[in-house]
Amino acid sequence: ELKVEQNPLFLSMQEGKNYTIYCNYSTTSDRLYWYRQDPGKSLESLFVLLSNGAVKQEGRLMASLDTKARLSTLHITAAVHDLSATYFCAVDPRGAQKLVFGQGTRLTINP
């Protein structure tokens, strides 16, 4: 059974600090997705990582993918309150956009 596991599930941090969310998956997947979800809202696409070694950055967020280790990371630099949300990673093992999601990481950034 395919598993996508995020770590940590809950993260409370102070503004200005750096932190990393980890996403491990148990089967082959050529691509990995990161999404943000605000309370009561749908998913906002953050990154699509297409190949081994891919690194993408947008503002204070940077995502990377190691397909050999089946690991992706989402790094937050100098966190600000507006980044408080739940972050999901997802993989597409069947290659048909039938996504399998991690449990989500609820990030709270305190002033």
Place this chain on the structure above:
Amino acid sequence: GAVVSQHPSRVICKSGTSVKIECRSLDFQATTMFWYRQFPKQSLMLMATSNEGSKATYEQGVEKDKFLINHASLTLSTLTVTSAHPEDSSFYICSAPVTAGLGTEAFFGQGTRLTVV
């Protein structure tokens, strides 16, 4: 980017009634759409794949007679929750894949919060 519109955004219904949720691709055609369910404070779980012009395919454990899916056109898929019960209360999200540039990516609707009382 591509736009997927879902309606309604919120619905409250009485136990035993049926509720229809619509998912539309606004600026592209979608032969396939996906329906996910998200219980409070949990992750998204794929329920079914909606196929234009043919039967939907359901994930293991999802009752096809309870969650009726119709994909009658290239821009519209509907999910009907029949004989809804409080345990069906959840956040339902549709998505549609779009192929462009570097590959295929899923675009999500705004979600529908269903509350069954």
